[in-house]
Amino acid sequence: MFEFSYLKANSLSEAAAFVAAHPDAKLLAGGMTLLPTLKQRLAQPSHLVDVGRLPELGGIELKAGRLAIGAATRHHDVATSAVVRNAIPALAYLASHIGDPQVRNCGTLGGSVANNDPAADYPAAVLALDAIIVTTQREIAAADFFQGMFATALEAGEIIVRVLFPVPKRAAYEKFPHPASGYAMAGAFVAEMATGVRVAVTGAGPGVFRWSEAESALAQNLNVAAVDKLTLDATDLNEDFHATREYRANLAKVMTKRALQKMLATK
C-alpha cells in the first residue's frame, strides 16, 4: 500500500468539493474493492475521502412506487430491510448473495454501482429495474449510466447519493458464482415491469447488458420455454482460462431460465 491521506467528510458538499479539487483523491465508502486494490499497489490515490457514514447517503424509503436506497447503504442492510423485502424481494435476495458476510457488512450500494465491476451483482438489478441513479449533480437513467467495464457516466467530483428502483410486479435474480472468486460468472436479473419483462445479464460480458432477444421472446410468451429456444450470442462475451465465451453464454441463459422460473413461481 502506498501512502495516502485519510479524510473523513463532514458533509456531502464538502466531499464533492474536495474530490473536484483533488483529481487524485478517491472516495471511500465500504472499501471492499478499493482496499484490496490499494494493498496490491494497483492504485496510488493522494487522499481517501471517507463518505461511508454520511447521513445524507443513508436511508431506505418507499415512495410513489419507487424504492429509494441511499448510496452508503450496506449490502447487509439492503438484504435485511423489511421495506426492501416487501417491495422488491429479489433485490434483497441479490444483496444477501454478494461476496461474503464481511463484504456485505462493509460494502455499499453506491460503491458497487460506481465501480461497475463487470461481475458485480447490483448493476444487473439497476439495469433490469430501469433504476435512476441520483447524484450530487443530476439524475441518470441506468441505461445511460453503465458504459462498459468499470466505466460509468459519473463526472469527476460527482457522487452517487441514492438509487431509485421502480417497484416491479415481480422479479428474480440468479447467479453462477465464479468458482474461485465468488463473483458472478453469469448473473441474470429478470423483472416484470408495467412496460414488459426486462432481462439484465452481469458477469458474462465486459459490462452489464440487457438480453433483448429474451425480452422480445418473453413479451410473446412469458414462460421458460420461450428462453430455452434462444441462444445468447457469445461473440462479445468474456473468455479466459477459466471459461470460454460459449460457456458463459450458456450460463447466462441458464441463469435467466432459473431466475424466470423463480419469478413465475411468485404471485
Next chain:
Amino acid sequence: MTDTHAANRREDLRLITGRGRYVADSNLPHQLHACFLRADRAHAEIVTINTEPALKCRGVVAVFTGADAIAANYKQFPNMMTFTNASGATILKPERPVLAHGKVRFVGEAVAMVVAESALAAQDALDAIAIVYRDLPVAVSVEDALAAGAAQLHANVPGNLCFEWDTGDAAAVERAFAKAAHVTRLTVVSQRVVPSPMELRGCLIGYDGASDSYDIYTNSQGILMMRWQFAALTGVPEEKLRFHLHDVGGSFGQRSAVYPEHAAQMIAAKKLGRPIKWVASRSECFLSDSHGRGIVMAGELALDRDSRFTAARYQFLCDMGAYLTPTGPASHVRNPAIGMTGVYRIPALHGNFKVVLTNTAPVAAYRGAGRPDVAYMVERLVDQAASELKIERDELRRRNFIPLDAFPYKTPTMGVYEASDFAGCLGKALQAADWNGFDPRREKSRKAGKLRGIGLSTVIEGTAAGMFPKDQVAIEFDAQGRLEVYTVSLSTGQSHETTFTEIVAQTLGVAPEAVTLRESVQGKNLSGNHSGGSRSLVGCGSVCKLAAQKLIEQAKPLAAEELELEPSQLDYADGAFRSRDGEKMIGLLELAKKLVGTNPHPLNLMAEASVGSTYPNGCHVAEVEIDPETGVTEILSYTAVDDAGIVINHSVVEGQVHGGVTQGAGQVFGEHAVYDRESGQLLTGSFSDYYMPRAGWIRDIHVNDHPLPSKVNVLGAKGAGESGCTASLPSLVSAVLDAVRPLGIQHLDMPLTPSKMWHAIQTAKAE
C-alpha cells in the same frame, strides 16, 4: 485407547482464541525488515542491476543482490535424491544462488532484497531498483522443456533433463505385454497445484557476532530437518544455528524446506548486525513457495484372459520447476516407484522417470508427495480396464488384490508391504456407501435431469520412514516436578498435543493434563524426524510410549527406596507404585515432586527407536451428481474406510482424513497453477483465480477404521496424514467418469471444473 469424538483437541482453545504463536508474532529488539524484489519475467539475463536509487529511499538500510549471495560463498541447496541410475549417474543439480545472479528463471524468483526500518519502507524502495533484462525463450511445461530446441535453463543441465531413472524389469514387462489378452493404455496428468497453508511464509533471523551464530524463527515441520538443510546450504555449522519454533499454521510439505529467502536474511543479519524480519504476502507465496504435484503419467496395463493383471509399465514426466528443492525429486520418483503396483498382484513392473526443469516455481513434496499421483494413475488404469472389458470395477479389483496370505508382500520394484486387508476394506466401504443400491439413485437423478455417478479407489502408500535413522523422545521433570515430553517432530496441525500426551498419560495411568508436550525445542540434544510422510505418530508417537514405559522402570527402584521396600515388592498401576500387600503406595507424579532438587532430575530419560516404513491403505467411495446445464459437480456423499493401523484417537484420524479428502477434492475439481505458455506468467496468482476447495464441499462424509496393526512400531500405527489425499483423487474422478461414461466420455483430466465438464458433455451430446 479412547474415542474422544465429543472432546475438543487440547490445542484448540489456545489456537482458536488467538493465543497461538506464529512466525509473524515473533520480534527481536532493533529488528529490521526485509522485502524481496521478484522477477517479473520467467526467463531472462540480468544485464544490469542498479540499487543506488533504492538506497536513497527513506528508511532503507541496505540492498542485497545476487553479487552478495555469491560473495557469501554459500553451498548448494541440499537434495534428498541420493540414488543413481543404471548408468551410474546421479541427479544433475543446477546452481541456485540465494538471490538471482546472471539470470532469472521463473516469475517470482528473488532478485534483490531491500532491508529497511519498516516493512513498508522496504516495499516502497523496491520500485527504485532498476534492472535491465534481456528476455530469453520460455518453457513452462515438461513437454516444451524436453522438446528439441527448447529454452535451456541451466548450462549444466542439457535438455533441461536433470535425471532419468528406470525401475523394474523392462524385459519381463515386454514379454508379458506380448502375451497379453488385453492391454489398457491411459495418459493422465496430476496437475501442478499451490499448497497454500493458512499461515504465510516468514522468517526472523538474528546474528550474534560474539559467537558467530544465528537465532532463527521460521515456519517449519521440525527442528532437525530444518537445521540440517540450513547448515548444508550455508556451510554454517549446525551448532551455530539456534531454532525457535512455535505454532505452524499448516505445512503440507511446503514448510519442510530451507528457502533462498532464509539464507538471504542470514547474509543481511550478519552484515548489518541487526535481526532481519520478513513475512511474505499471499501473492509472494503463490509465486515463490514450492508448488506441488506436476506429473504427466502414461500407463499401460496388461491383462490375461481371466482379467488378471500380468504387467504394468509407466512413464513419469516430473516437473520440478526452475530449480531443485530438497524434497522434490525424491518425492516425485521414489514414492511413485514404491506405489507402482498399487494394491494389486502385478508380476512384472517397469517405470521410467524423467526429472525435468521448467521456467516455473520450484516443486516440492506436497501432502502425499508422489503417492496420490501414482495411486491416481494406477486406479484410473484399473477403472479404464474395467470399462473396456465390461467388468464391474469392484470385481476387477477383487480378482487382482494382493491376498491376505501373501504378506509381507515384496513388490516387483521397491518396498515390502505390511499385512493389509484390501478385500475387507472394499467390502466394508461398499456396504457403508450402499454401492449395490446405487441404480435407483442414478435413476432418480436422471429423472431430475442430473447425471449421477459412484466411484471408488483402493489404495496403499509407503510412508513413515524418515531421513534420520532414529526417533528419540525425552521425558524430563521441571523445577516443580511436572512431567514434560520433548520431541523433535513438530505439529503443523496434526494434533500432537492431544495424541502424544494421551499416549504418555495412558501408558502411565495419569491424567493427560499432567503431561506437557514440548516440540522441536532448541538445545535438546535429540535426534529424530520432522512431521511429514504421515510419520509423526508411527515414529515419534510410538517412542512416546516407549519413553513412558521406561519411566516406570526407571522410577521403580526410587519408589522402592521411598517406600523402604524392594523393587520386586512393587507393582505399578493407575499412576502409582503399590506394595503387594496394599499397605504402601506412592504416585509416580508425587515421587517426581519429591525428587526435585537433585540435578539432573533422577527420572529424566531418553527413549528411542528405529521405525521403518508402514503402509496405510484403504477404500474410499464417492457419489456425485453433475448438473449438465452448468457442469457443476456436487459431492453427494463420501465414505472412507482406512487401515491407518491401530487408532489412538479416532477424531484426530477423522480430522486428518476430512482434510486430506477435501484437499484431494480441491485438486480434482479446481486447483491448478496455470502458467501462460508464451510469457511464463502465473495466471492463477491469487485466490480470485486459484480455485481452492471450500469447507461446504463435502458435507456427508463417513470415516471408518479397519485397522490391521503395523508390526514396525509398538503402537501398531500406520499413519493417516496423507491417505485422504491419496484415495480421494482416484475415487472422486472415478465417480465423475461413472456419471458421464454413459454419454461416451472415457477420459477427462483434472481439474474437473464446471466449464470443462459442460464442454465435455456438450461435445459428447453432439457426437
